Amino acid sequence: MDEQQSKREEIERLQRIAHFFDSAFAIPGTSLRIGWDSIIGLIPGVGDLIGMAPLAFYLRLARKYRLGGGVYARLIANQGLDFVLGTIPVVGDLFDWGFKANARNAKLLIERLEA
Numbered sequence: 001m002d003e004q005q006s007k008r009e010e011i012e013r014l015q016r017i018a019h020f021f022d023s024a025f026a027i028p029g030t031s032l033r034i035g036w037d038s039i040i041g042l043i044p045g046v047g048d049l050i051g052m053a054p055l056a057f058y059l060r061l062a063r064k065y066r067l068g069g070g071v072y073a074r075l076i077a078n079q080g081l082d083f084v085l086g087t088i089p090v091v092g093d094l095f096d097w098g099f100k101a102n103a104r105n106a107k108l109l110i111e112r113l114e115a
Contacts, residue, residue: 018106
């Protein structure tokens with residue numbers, strides 16, 4: 001498999017992960033969407049920790065394509081902010097719904113992979 005095909009597959013995987021965690025479900029009667037990250041995040045403590053799982057994939061991908069320390073830092077910052085603020089009852093859940101760390105990280109990686 002050539003590098004371009006590999007990158008296309010990684011981009012598709014990033015898009016699936018972002019959709020799953022940040023926008024898998026439409027809220028009826030609105031244009032708003034939530035994902036499993038918001039739903040799992042409702043479980044105190046454990047939910048926000050589980051929401052950190054995609055970070056390992058993002059960091060592995062950044063390392064595989066040698067995207068640099070700046071990308072690593074932004075990936076960690078996005079997911080870390082989501083985790084820390086997500087631990088605050090109610091406010092954290094609203095933040096998690098609006099911030100969409102996985103979509104941000106997917107966008108960052110896709111932009112770098114396509115460059």
